[in-house]
Amino acid sequence: GDSVTQMEGPVTLSEEAFLTINCTYTATGYPSLFWYVQYPGEGLQLLLKATKADDKGSNKGFEATYRKETTSFHLEKGSVQVSDSAVYFCALSESTGNQFYFGTGTSLTVIP
Amino acid sequence: ETGVTQSPTHLIKTRGQQVTLRCSSQSGHNTVSWYQQALGQGPQFIFQYYREEENGRGNFPPRFSGLQFPNYSSELNVNALELDDSALYLCASSWRQGRSTEAFFGQGTRLTVV
Numbered sequence: 001g002d003s004v005t006q007m008e009g010p011v012t013l014s015e016e017a018f019l020t021i022n023c024t025y026t027a028t029g030y031p032s033l034f035w036y037v038q039y040p041g042e043g044l045q046l047l048l049k050a051t052k053a054d055d056k057g058s059n060k061g062f063e064a065t066y067r068k069e070t071t072s073f074h075l076e077k078g079s080v081q082v083s084d085s086a087v088y089f090c091a092l093s094e095s096t097g098n099q100f101y102f103g104t105g106t107s108l109t110v111i112p
Numbered sequence: 113e114t115g116v117t118q119s120p121t122h123l124i125k126t127r128g129q130q131v132t133l134r135c136s137s138q139s140g141h142n143t144v145s146w147y148q149q150a151l152g153q154g155p156q157f158i159f160q161y162y163r164e165e166e167n168g169r170g171n172f173p174p175r176f177s178g179l180q181f182p183n184y185s186s187e188l189n190v191n192a193l194e195l196d197d198s199a200l201y202l203c204a205s206s207w208r209q210g211r212s213t214e215a216f217f218g219q220g221t222r223l224t225v226v
Contacts, residue, residue, distance in 0.1 A: 004154075034214060043116075043202055044155070044217040089154055093215075098168040099145065100204075100215060102154030 002027045006090050006103030013080055013110050021075040021106045023064075023090035031092040033057075033066050033073040038087045038105070047075075047088070080110045116205050116218035124224045125193050133188045133221045135203030143167075143208040144186040145215060146178060149200040161186055162208055190223075198225045 007022040025033065032051045036044040048057030053068035062077045073090060090103040117136045125131050137144050143162045147155035157170035161180035175191040184205070190197060200222050204215035 036217075043118075043219040044204075046214045046216070049214055091154075098160060099157040099170065100147075100155070101157070102147075104154045105152075 002031070002092060002094060002101045004090050004092055004101050004103040006106050008106070009087075010107040010109060013108070015082055015110055015112050016079045017110075019075070019077040019080045019084075019108070021088055021090075021108070023073045023075065023103060025071050025073065025090075025092050025101075027071075027092055027094065029094050031094050033064070034091045034093070034100070035062070035064055035073070035075050036089045036091060036102075038089065040086075044089065080108070082110045082112055084108060085110050116203055116216050118201075118203050118218035118221050120221060121219065122222045122224075124226060127193055127195060127225055129193050130189065130191045131193060131223060133190075133201055133203075133223070135186045135188070135205075135218060137184045137186065137203075137205030138216050141205035141207050141216070142184055143206045144180055144184065145204045145206070146186070146188045147202040147204065148172075148197075149202055149220070151199070155202055158188070193225045195225050198223060 003026045034049045035047040037047045048059040050057040050066035056065045064075045087105045087107045089105045091100045119134045145160040146158040149155040159169040160167045164180045177189045180186045200220045202220045203218045206215045
Protein backbone atom coordinates (compact mmCIF):
# COMPACT_ATOMS: atom_id res chain seq x y z
CA GLY A 1 0.00 0.00 0.00
CA ASP A 2 0.87 3.65 -0.15
CA SER A 3 3.15 5.06 2.52
CA VAL A 4 5.52 7.91 3.35
CA THR A 5 8.76 7.64 5.29
CA GLN A 6 10.30 10.73 6.83
CA MET A 7 13.62 11.47 8.42
CA GLU A 8 13.47 10.93 12.16
CA GLY A 9 13.68 13.98 14.38
CA PRO A 10 13.96 16.08 16.29
CA VAL A 11 16.22 18.38 14.32
CA THR A 12 17.91 21.35 15.98
CA LEU A 13 19.66 23.99 13.86
CA SER A 14 21.19 27.38 14.39
CA GLU A 15 19.63 30.35 12.66
CA GLU A 16 20.77 30.71 9.02
CA ALA A 17 21.80 27.04 8.77
CA PHE A 18 20.87 24.86 5.79
CA LEU A 19 17.92 22.52 6.26
CA THR A 20 17.19 19.17 4.66
CA ILE A 21 14.37 16.88 5.75
CA ASN A 22 14.32 13.61 3.84
CA CYS A 23 11.11 12.05 2.57
CA THR A 24 10.61 8.93 0.50
CA TYR A 25 7.37 7.39 -0.62
CA THR A 26 5.77 4.21 -1.87
CA ALA A 27 2.79 4.48 -4.17
CA THR A 28 0.97 2.29 -6.65
CA GLY A 29 0.04 5.07 -9.06
CA TYR A 30 1.19 8.59 -9.83
CA PRO A 31 0.69 10.54 -6.64
CA SER A 32 0.87 14.21 -5.86
CA LEU A 33 3.34 15.06 -3.12
CA PHE A 34 3.02 17.66 -0.38
CA TRP A 35 4.77 19.19 2.56
CA TYR A 36 2.59 20.44 5.40
CA VAL A 37 3.73 22.39 8.47
CA GLN A 38 2.17 22.31 11.93
CA TYR A 39 2.90 25.00 14.50
CA PRO A 40 2.31 24.23 18.18
CA GLY A 41 -1.37 23.88 19.01
CA GLU A 42 -2.49 24.39 15.43
CA GLY A 43 -3.72 22.39 12.48
CA LEU A 44 -1.79 21.66 9.30
CA GLN A 45 -0.85 24.31 6.76
CA LEU A 46 0.15 23.52 3.22
CA LEU A 47 3.76 24.54 2.64
CA LEU A 48 4.29 23.36 -0.93
CA LYS A 49 3.26 20.71 -3.41
CA ALA A 50 4.28 18.96 -6.65
CA THR A 51 1.89 17.03 -8.85
CA LYS A 52 4.19 15.22 -11.29
CA ALA A 53 7.72 13.97 -11.69
CA ASP A 54 10.47 16.61 -11.84
CA ASP A 55 8.13 19.34 -10.59
CA LYS A 56 9.62 21.62 -7.97
CA GLY A 57 7.37 23.05 -5.28
CA SER A 58 8.51 26.18 -3.48
CA ASN A 59 7.19 28.59 -0.87
CA LYS A 60 8.68 30.92 1.77
CA GLY A 61 12.23 29.87 0.83
CA PHE A 62 11.45 26.15 1.12
CA GLU A 63 11.83 23.86 -1.91
CA ALA A 64 11.22 20.21 -2.76
CA THR A 65 11.61 18.36 -6.06
CA TYR A 66 9.49 15.35 -7.04
CA ARG A 67 12.00 12.62 -7.92
CA LYS A 68 10.27 9.60 -9.41
CA GLU A 69 13.48 7.65 -9.96
CA THR A 70 14.37 7.79 -6.26
CA THR A 71 10.76 8.08 -5.01
CA SER A 72 11.77 11.07 -2.94
CA PHE A 73 10.54 14.56 -2.10
CA HIS A 74 13.15 16.05 0.22
CA LEU A 75 12.45 19.44 1.81
CA GLU A 76 15.23 22.04 1.74
CA LYS A 77 15.78 25.61 2.86
CA GLY A 78 18.98 27.54 2.46
CA SER A 79 18.78 29.66 5.61
CA VAL A 80 16.37 28.80 8.41
CA GLN A 81 14.87 31.30 10.84
CA VAL A 82 13.62 30.92 14.39
CA SER A 83 10.08 31.31 13.04
CA ASP A 84 10.54 28.09 11.01
CA SER A 85 10.43 26.05 14.21
CA ALA A 86 7.53 23.63 13.74
CA VAL A 87 6.70 20.04 12.81
CA TYR A 88 6.94 19.21 9.11
CA PHE A 89 4.91 16.45 7.47
CA CYS A 90 5.51 14.90 4.08
CA ALA A 91 2.37 13.52 2.46
CA LEU A 92 1.10 11.96 -0.73
CA SER A 93 -2.27 11.74 -2.39
CA GLU A 94 -3.10 9.30 -5.15
CA SER A 95 -4.65 10.46 -8.39
CA THR A 96 -8.12 9.62 -7.10
CA GLY A 97 -7.69 12.30 -4.46
CA ASN A 98 -9.32 10.00 -1.98
CA GLN A 99 -6.99 10.32 0.97
CA PHE A 100 -3.67 11.65 2.13
CA TYR A 101 -0.93 9.45 3.53
CA PHE A 102 1.29 11.28 5.99
CA GLY A 103 4.72 10.61 7.36
CA THR A 104 5.28 10.67 11.11
CA GLY A 105 6.52 14.24 11.06
CA THR A 106 9.89 15.86 11.74
CA SER A 107 10.19 18.38 14.54
CA LEU A 108 12.47 21.32 13.74
CA THR A 109 13.80 23.74 16.34
CA VAL A 110 15.84 26.73 15.19
CA ILE A 111 17.91 28.46 17.86
CA PRO A 112 19.13 32.06 17.61
CA GLU B 113 -13.22 33.26 1.60
CA THR B 114 -13.63 31.54 4.94
CA GLY B 115 -11.30 28.80 6.11
CA VAL B 116 -12.06 25.42 7.63
CA THR B 117 -13.47 25.74 11.13
CA GLN B 118 -13.90 23.00 13.69
CA SER B 119 -15.78 22.85 16.96
CA PRO B 120 -15.25 22.40 19.77
CA THR B 121 -11.52 23.09 20.09
CA HIS B 122 -11.12 20.91 23.15
CA LEU B 123 -13.27 18.45 25.05
CA ILE B 124 -12.98 15.77 27.67
CA LYS B 125 -15.12 12.65 27.63
CA THR B 126 -15.39 9.55 29.73
CA ARG B 127 -14.68 6.08 28.36
CA GLY B 128 -17.84 4.56 26.91
CA GLN B 129 -19.44 7.89 26.06
CA GLN B 130 -20.27 9.19 22.60
CA VAL B 131 -18.93 12.36 20.99
CA THR B 132 -19.79 14.50 17.97
CA LEU B 133 -17.25 16.77 16.35
CA ARG B 134 -18.19 19.40 13.77
CA CYS B 135 -16.51 20.91 10.75
CA SER B 136 -17.43 23.72 8.40
CA SER B 137 -15.60 23.34 5.12
CA GLN B 138 -13.95 26.13 3.20
CA SER B 139 -16.26 28.06 0.93
CA GLY B 140 -16.58 26.38 -2.47
CA HIS B 141 -15.25 23.01 -1.34
CA ASN B 142 -17.39 19.89 -1.81
CA THR B 143 -15.26 17.22 -0.14
CA VAL B 144 -14.53 16.74 3.55
CA SER B 145 -12.06 14.30 5.08
CA TRP B 146 -11.42 13.45 8.71
CA TYR B 147 -8.07 12.48 10.21
CA GLN B 148 -6.95 11.29 13.63
CA GLN B 149 -3.58 12.52 14.84
CA ALA B 150 -2.24 10.79 17.93
CA LEU B 151 0.43 12.56 19.94
CA GLY B 152 3.75 12.57 18.10
CA GLN B 153 2.31 10.88 15.01
CA GLY B 154 1.18 11.89 11.56
CA PRO B 155 -2.52 12.18 10.77
CA GLN B 156 -4.31 8.94 9.91
CA PHE B 157 -7.19 8.94 7.43
CA ILE B 158 -10.57 8.07 8.96
CA PHE B 159 -12.95 8.69 6.04
CA GLN B 160 -13.96 11.12 3.34
CA TYR B 161 -17.35 12.49 2.33
CA TYR B 162 -18.23 13.72 -1.12
CA ARG B 163 -21.73 14.90 -2.04
CA GLU B 164 -23.07 13.67 1.29
CA GLU B 165 -21.86 10.09 0.84
CA GLU B 166 -18.89 8.27 2.31
CA ASN B 167 -16.21 8.06 -0.35
CA GLY B 168 -13.38 6.06 1.15
CA ARG B 169 -12.55 4.85 4.62
CA GLY B 170 -9.35 4.14 6.48
CA ASN B 171 -8.68 1.40 8.99
CA PHE B 172 -11.10 2.57 11.66
CA PRO B 173 -13.91 0.56 13.28
CA PRO B 174 -17.62 1.19 12.55
CA ARG B 175 -18.04 3.10 15.81
CA PHE B 176 -16.42 5.95 13.88
CA SER B 177 -19.14 7.37 11.65
CA GLY B 178 -19.86 10.59 9.87
CA LEU B 179 -22.24 12.81 7.99
CA GLN B 180 -21.96 15.48 5.36
CA PHE B 181 -24.73 18.03 4.98
CA PRO B 182 -26.01 19.80 1.84
CA ASN B 183 -23.92 22.86 2.72
CA TYR B 184 -20.87 20.53 2.78
CA SER B 185 -20.32 20.86 6.52
CA SER B 186 -19.65 17.60 8.29
CA GLU B 187 -19.81 15.72 11.58
CA LEU B 188 -17.65 12.97 13.00
CA ASN B 189 -19.31 10.73 15.56
CA VAL B 190 -17.46 8.32 17.76
CA ASN B 191 -19.40 5.85 19.90
CA ALA B 192 -18.22 3.80 22.87
CA LEU B 193 -15.14 5.94 23.39
CA GLU B 194 -11.91 4.23 24.35
CA LEU B 195 -8.83 5.70 25.99
CA ASP B 196 -6.88 5.26 22.71
CA ASP B 197 -9.33 7.59 20.97
CA SER B 198 -7.60 10.48 22.70
CA ALA B 199 -6.09 12.48 19.86
CA LEU B 200 -6.31 15.60 17.74
CA TYR B 201 -9.07 15.20 15.15
CA LEU B 202 -8.51 17.16 11.97
CA CYS B 203 -11.02 18.03 9.31
CA ALA B 204 -9.82 18.82 5.80
CA SER B 205 -11.80 20.24 2.91
CA SER B 206 -11.00 20.21 -0.77
CA TRP B 207 -12.54 20.62 -4.20
CA ARG B 208 -12.67 17.25 -5.85
CA GLN B 209 -11.84 17.38 -9.53
CA GLY B 210 -10.44 13.95 -10.34
CA ARG B 211 -6.78 14.82 -10.04
CA SER B 212 -5.86 15.21 -6.41
CA THR B 213 -5.53 18.69 -5.06
CA GLU B 214 -4.38 20.06 -1.76
CA ALA B 215 -6.52 19.79 1.31
CA PHE B 216 -7.09 22.69 3.67
CA PHE B 217 -7.08 21.72 7.31
CA GLY B 218 -8.89 23.13 10.29
CA GLN B 219 -7.28 23.81 13.65
CA GLY B 220 -8.50 20.50 14.98
CA THR B 221 -10.44 19.27 18.00
CA ARG B 222 -8.38 17.94 20.88
CA LEU B 223 -10.30 15.00 22.39
CA THR B 224 -9.24 13.55 25.72
CA VAL B 225 -10.88 10.34 26.91
CA VAL B 226 -10.52 9.60 30.61
